[in-house]
Amino acid sequence: MSDQPTDDELAAALRALRIEQPTAGVNKLHASLLAAHTTWLVSQKRTHKILQREQLLLGTNTGSSKPGAKSNAPEYRLNQLLDVSKLSKKIDVKDFGKPKGKGIVLTEPVKQGETVWKEDPFIFAATWEVLDHVHRGNACAHCISQIKPGSSLIMTCPGSRLPDAPRPCSVRFCSRLCLQRAVTHPLICTAQNPSIIPLLLLSRELQWQALLALATCAARIVLATDELDQREAFEIYQSLAYVEPGSALWKQIIRPTEAQVQKGYDVYKAALVDTKDEQSALLRKTLKTAVPLPENMHKELFTPEGYRRGIARMNLNLEQNGGLHALHSHLNHSCDPNVSAKHVEQRTALSRLSVISHRDLEAGEELTISYVDPSHPVHARRLNLRAWGIPHCDCKQCTDQEKELKDKGEWVDETTANSTAVPAAVAPTADGSDPMPQKDLDNLEGEIKQHLGFF
Ligand SMILES: [Zn+2]
Ligand SMILES: [Zn+2]
Ligand SMILES: [Zn+2]
Numbered sequence: 001m002s003d004q005p006t007d008d009e010l011a012a013a014l015r016a017l018r019i020e021q022p023t024a025g026v027n028k029l030h031a032s033l034l035a036a037h038t039t040w041l042v043s044q045k046r047t048h049k050i051l052q053r054e055q056l057l058l059g060t061n062t063g064s065s066k067p068g069a070k071s072n073a074p075e076y077r078l079n080q081l082l083d084v085s086k087l088s089k090k091i092d093v094k095d096f097g098k099p100k101g102k103g104i105v106l107t108e109p110v111k112q113g114e115t116v117w118k119e120d121p122f123i124f125a126a127t128w129e130v131l132d133h134v135h136r137g138n139a140c141a142h143c144i145s146q147i148k149p150g151s152s153l154i155m156t157c158p159g160s161r162l163p164d165a166p167r168p169c170s171v172r173f174c175s176r177l178c179l180q181r182a183v184t185h186p187l188i189c190t191a192q193n194p195s196i197i198p199l200l201l202l203s204r205e206l207q208w209q210a211l212l213a214l215a216t217c218a219a220r221i222v223l224a225t226d227e228l229d230q231r232e233a234f235e236i237y238q239s240l241a242y243v244e245p246g247s248a249l250w251k252q253i254i255r256p257t258e259a260q261v262q263k264g265y266d267v268y269k270a271a272l273v274d275t276k277d278e279q280s281a282l283l284r285k286t287l288k289t290a291v292p293l294p295e296n297m298h299k300e301l302f303t304p305e306g307y308r309r310g311i312a313r314m315n316l317n318l319e320q321n322g323g324l325h326a327l328h329s330h331l332n333h334s335c336d337p338n339v340s341a342k343h344v345e346q347r348t349a350l351s352r353l354s355v356i357s358h359r360d361l362e363a364g365e366e367l368t369i370s371y372v373d374p375s376h377p378v379h380a381r382r383l384n385l386r387a388w389g390i391p392h393c394d395c396k397q398c399t400d401q402e403k404e405l406k407d408k409g410e411w412v413d414e415t416t417a418n419s420t421a422v423p424a425a426v427a428p429t430a431d432g433s434d435p436m437p438q439k440d441l442d443n444l445e446g447e448i449k450q451h452l453g454f455f
Pocket of ligand 1: 142143144145174178
């Protein structure tokens with residue numbers, strides 16, 4: 001059996017491969033494409049055409065980087081309700097204007113190794129391996145710390161006691177406090193809200209963390225029990241940077257095909273809005289304690305356009321372990337970052353982030369993390385950064401390396417030359433990365449998994 005993929009399917013497959021193989025030439029990508037899709041009949045010429053259309057050829061520069069160029073920079077707004085001083089007196093939020101957006105600057109000097117701030121996640125949508133751990137009841141479904149066997153503090157999900165649940169819920173919480181704080185769980189629980197099951201299955205099948213994260217954000221806002229808390233939660237959500245659905249940037253950052261994005265909308269709405277028939281009595285009781293959702297919030301969360309902005313918000317702001325943080329999401333990228341975010345409170349609150357400085361820093365300096373592996377060559381970094389809505393990184397690190405390669409005659413530009421060979425100098429320094437882009441790779445990969453005993 002062989003078949004012809006549509007242009008959209010081909011583009012989605014090539015975007016995923018490009019992220020895995022940021023320095024591969026057309027020949028190599030074409031070979032990987034056919035290896036991954038053994039029934040596809042695709043010529044190398046067609047692969048080249050789609051790579052060109054999607055601006056995935058090595059050397060592609062999509063950034064006119066004109067300040068204010070609408071389709072070339074994520075949209076953003078400042079969080080009007082965020083009190084930064086509550087988290088740390090050492091920092092402030094600064095609006096740099098487009099295309100850069102907002103960022104975080106120091107208000108006082110900090111020393112190398114100093115913790116600049118600590119922050120619990122707004123929501124946490126764990127990666128699949130960690131989620132398996134949670135679903136087996138081995139990690140707390142709220143703070144994701146390891147559950148100590150035999151601990152007298154362990155609480156089970158109230159949904160685990162529902163007799164008619166189509167899919168029982170076996171998650172556990174490390175303490176009563178975590179159970180109380182797990183305010184999004186009733187809508188994400190397979191026993192209390194069976195309508196969530198198709199969403200969980202789809203996001204898992206496509207390894208699409210953004211969909212689950214968005215549902216968790218919506219659950220957080222829908223289930224808020226007082227108006228101020230709801231307004232604050234919505235403000236955090238709404239002030240996350242996003243890209244306009246349908247823009248060139250949108251295509252660069254969204255991995256699933258158009259049909260998958262649409263299917264995602266259907267299961268998302270079915271799970272959170274049209275759940276009435278399938279809700280357990282327990283969930284209905286919880287929903288009664290929530291404040292009504294104002295029209296503007298409903299619109300931003302649940303219209304097709306709002307949903308698409310939401311997916312982009314998740315893509316641009318989730319940290320690599322699946323946490324979404326009100327303040328951490330402000331940190332801009334640098335290929336030479338000066339802070340990193342770490343999960344250091346392993347025993348008590350594994351999902352809590354600590355932002356720690358790499359070197360002595362002056363007041364006024366902007367704090368930055370790296371959204372991609374800073375040890376990768378410049379081509380690889382720039383291609384991977386496009387998934388973060390950064391069309392073309394022009395930082396000192398990148399321009400210096402580009403110049404160095406050009407001086408040595410080793411610069412590859414597939415958009416002007418027909419060369420598809422990649423010289424050794426730009427071969428990846430690390431082997432294939434995860435198909436999902438990962439923010440802040442300086443953060444030890446799998447820090448959380450490691451603590452939970454994966455390796
Ligand atoms: Zn816990
Ligand atoms: Zn549950
Ligand atoms: Zn750079």
